[in-house]
Amino acid sequence: MQITSVGHAGFHIRTAAGTILCDPWVNPAYFGSWFPFPDNTQLDWEELGNCDFLYVSHLHRDHFDAAHLLEYVNKDATVLLPDYPVLDLRRELEKLGFHKFFETEDSVKHTVTGAMGAGGGDPTAELDIMIVALRAPADGPIGDSGLIVSDRETTCFNMNDARPVDMDVLHDAFGKIDIHLLQYSGAIWYPMVYDIPARTKSNFGKQKRQRGMDRARSYIEQVGATWVVPAAGPPVFLDDELRYLNDDRGDEGNIFPDQMVFLEQMREHGHDRGLLMVPGSTVEVHGAELELNHPYDPETIWNDKAAYVEKMAQRLAPVLVAEKKTWAPAEGEPLLEPLRGLFEPIMRxxxxICDGIGYPVGLVLGGETVVLDFPARQVRAPRAGEGRYRYGFRIAPELVRTVLRDQEPDWVNTIFLSTRFQAWRIGGYNEYLYTFFKCLTGERIAYADGWFSEAHDDSASVEVAGWEIQRRCPHLKADLSKFGVVEGNTLTCNLHGWQWDLESGRCKTSKGHELRSRKLTEPAG
Structure with a gap:
């Protein structure tokens, strides 16, 4: 098996049965905020796009690059399709001209042959594949996924930025994993955009940075692969107003650590089989044996990362200018009525979800303020004397006008991931609010509301650091025997960094989500 990095979460996998192109991303994403790092524009995309199979893990714009897929990727390629409850990914790929789909079943091993691809592989050669599909509202709900590929000599787990909760299904189906490709860096706007003191923001950033790397190391331990490739981040921010987000100034509160930082973190914790891959790097993997080749010396990047970023910004400045020209104008009719037309049917x-949000939320859009009154299921103007809202966002009106114009069903993975906004909140993170902003179609919101309404089994218990707690995390059902970390009376689930007070069971991160727990020195009952 030959695996080539094509940048960010993208990989090209060559086997006897054909080639699989995974998550190719080249064009800037999230209102021109994110670019792939290191630069991947010089790769031979005509050749890479002439693939037999295509795997797009999910619809986030740093994985689903519609313009690139349209121009460069063979439309006769067979799409390895995750098993999602909402069909948006398939619909978007069909719009681009893809017409051959192999529909997988979540966490089930399938066999594909070269004859099922676009014709480049040995038609008799076989591949075993499995796609682990994540379906919780926090994953879309359009979904996130990871791909396991085995040519029966070598097994590769391309986890990209998925966060599966059960690693046993991998080992049961494939046994030993030879190479593991996973995310370790940030992909969020917290805490950078929040209206909080700089020192507090830096402290929160340090916590977020370390938790992300802790989570990645937890996955490394659970998967137990021979080789590990840090991937799926970080992006690089080339716009002058966002350059401070790059981890090239020695800021310990930066949530976007790069590959070198995580490889050092792995070594500090006793794992010396981490591999650095840059766009164009290729590994030949034969079981546990591996040979790595780079297209250039990666030290040319990391000897002076800030200089590399500056040169990249200069070279791609015309791309950023062209991207900004696609935005809607800032000026126009008041936004109250179009937002009412979008949001109120979803609220009803x-x-x-609306009850879970539980309070009005303010949108400050230039000189106009719009209130999303979730208890009343209304979108309205501010009322006299209403004061500051518990949760609020300051967003440039041109961004809102753009997503309205484009009928964008997900503000989280457009506006919010752009980091081109400011936010404030009084109290903890509100998962229901961000789920609402991800689900701006009837189909999506119906699925998300139904997911939250289901009762999840929490009857099983585990012991963690002297506490008996329910085994499954109340947030997204992660196994707390694997992801739970106890410090004092606080439990942290490293899957998403959520925390609970063990004495009371109260969730410290978000409203609701209580945890069943008791100290083992106390009698049961």
Whole structure:
């Protein structure tokens, strides 16, 4: 098996049965904020796109690059399709001209042959594949996924930025994993955009940075692969107003650590089989044996990362200018009525989510303020004397006008990941609010509301650091025997960094989500 990095979460996998192109991303994403790092524009995309199979893990724009897929990727390639409850990914690929789909079943091993691809592989050669599909509202709900590929000599787990909760299904189906490709760096706007003191923001950033790397190391331990490749981040920010987000100034509060930082973190914790891959790097993997080749010396990047970023910014400045020209104008009719037309039907369809939000949320859009009154299921103008809202966002009106124009169903993975906004909140993170902003179609919100309404089994218990706690995390059902970390009376689930007070069971991160727990020195009952 030959694996080539094509940048960020993208890989090209060559086998006897054909080639698989995974998550190719080249064009800037999230309102021109994110670019692939290191630069991958010089790769031979005509050759890479002439693939037999295509795997797009999910619809986030740093994985689903519609313009690139349209121009460069063979439309006769067979799409390895994750098993998602909402069909948006398939629909978007069909719009681009893809017409051959192999529909997988979540966490089930399938066999594909070269004859099922676009014709470049040995038609008799076989591949075993499995796609682990994540379906919780926090994953879309359009989904996130990881791909396991085995040519029966070598097994590769391309986890990209998915966060599966059960690694046993991998080992049961494939046994030993030879090479593991996974995310370790940030992909969020917290805490950078929040209106909080700089020192507090830096402290929160340090925590977020370390938790992300802790989570990645937890996955490394659970998967137990021979080789590990840090991937799926970080992006690089080339716009002058966002350059401070790059981890090239020695800021310990930066949530976007790069590959070198994580490889050092791995070594500090006793794992010396981490591999650095840059776009164009290729590994030949034969079981546990591996040979790595780079297209250039990676030290040319990391000897002076800030200089590399500056040169990249100069070279791609015309791309950023062209991207900004696609935005809607800032000026126009008031936004109240179009936002009412978008949000109120969704509110009326999502009682559980609206009740979970539980208060009005303010949108400050230039000189106009719009209130999303979730308890009343209304979008309205501010009322006299209403004061500061518990949760609020300051967003440039041109961004809102753009997503309205484009009928964008997900503000989280457009506006919010752009980091081109400011936010404030009083109290903890509100998962229901961000789920609402991800689900701006009837189909999506119906699925998310139904997911939250289901009762999840929490009857099983585990012991962690002297506490008996329910085994499954109340947030997204992660196994707390594997992801739970106890410090004092606080439990942290490293899958998403959520925390609980063990004495009371209260969730410290978000409203609701209580945890069943008791200290083992105390009698049961």
């Amino acid at each position: 369809q999502s009682d559980l």
